[in-house]
Amino acid sequence: MIRRRTTLGLAATLALPGLARAQQNFPDRQLRYIVPFAPAGLTDIMARLVAQKMSQNIGQPVVVDNRAGGNALIGADMAAKAAPDGYTLLAITLTHAVNYTLFPNAPYDFKRDFTALSVLGSLPLVVVVNAEKSPARNLAQLMELARTRTLNGGTSGNGSPPHLGLELFRQVSRAGDNITHVPYRGGAPGVTDLAAGNLDLMVSNLPECLAQIRGGRLRPLAITSAERHPLVPEVPTVREVGVAELEITNWTAVLTQSGTPQPIRAKLEAEVQKAIHDPDTTRRAQEGGFQVLGWDAAKSGQFVNAETDRWAKLVREANIKVD
Helix, strand or coil, X not given: CHHHHHHHHHHHHHHHHHXXXXXXXXXXXXXXXEECCCCCCHHHHXXXXXXXXXXXXXXXXXXXXXXXXHHHHHHHHHHHHCCCCCCEEEEEEHHXXXXXXXXXXXXXXXXXHEEEEEEEXXXXXXXXEECCCCCCCCHHHHHHHHHHCCEEEEECCCCCHHHHHHHHHHHHHCCHHHEEEEECCCHHHHHHHHXXXXXXXXXXXXXXXXXXHHCCCEEXXXXXXXXXXXXXXXXXXXXXXXXXXXXXXXXXXXXXXXCCCHHHHHHHHHHHHXXXXXXXXXXXXXXXXXXXXXXXHHHHHHHHHHHHHHHHHHHHHCCCCCC
C-alpha cells in the first residue's frame, strides 16, 4: 500500500510540469466555439465576429460549430461533456437561462457545469403590429385591444425571449386568455406572418423585424430596452410610455466549462475581452443592432445567474411548457 501511494504521488508530481507547460502554452491548437443555433442567427453572428478576431489575435483557428436543436440543449450538452481544457467555448443567450427552469431534467447542469467568460452584448425587443391592419397606434391602445378581444401573438418558440416578452405583455395588459401564443421555428417566419396580416402582434427581436419596420409593413409601438435604440430612434421605450414592467433584453454570452483550470480561464477571458472591444468588432456588432457590453467574467457570471433566477419566476407563473 505504501509503495502504491508513493508511486501515485510520484506520478502526480511528474505530471505537474507537463500540466504547467500546457497551461503556459495555451492555446497551441484549434478552439471550437459551439453555437447551439442555426447559422446566420443573432447568436451566430456575434460568435463569428468574436471568433474571427480571436483567431487573428491568438494565431490559432477559432472554429464556430453550429449545433442547433432541442431548444439549444444539444449544443450546450456537447460543450458540457467536452474536456475541460479551454479548447471548447459555448455561445449562450437568454434562452439558456430560461432552459434551466424549462428543462429540469436536462442532461447537464447549467449552473454547475459552466462558468461565464463574458456577456458580449445585448439586443432589445420591440412590440410590433401590422401597419395596415392593426388599429393600435401606440402601446396603450394595443393593451386595451388585448383586454377586449382575442389576439394572436407570434414568437420564435416556447421559452424564447420573444415568448417571454409576449407573456410579460399578457401580464401588464391584464389580457389573460385573450392572447393566443403562436410559436414558430425562429423569429423570421413569425415576422413574415405578422407582415402578411396573419398575426396581431409580436414582441420581436429588433434585428429580425427591422427591415419590415423600415419597409412600412410593421408598426413599432415601443422598444423594451431602458434607452432608445440608434437604429430606431423614433420608437419610445416601454418606460417612456409608462410600462416599465415590460423591459426585457435578449443577450449573448460566451462560457467555458467550470472545470477548466483558472489560468486558462483567465487567458480566455482576456482574449474574449480583446476581441469584443476591438473597434472593428464593436462597429460591426453595433451595425447588427447589438449594444456591445464585453463584461468581465465576474460581472458576467453574476448577471447570468440573476437572469436565470429572474425568468424562472415568469416560467412558473405563466406555466410555460415545451410542446
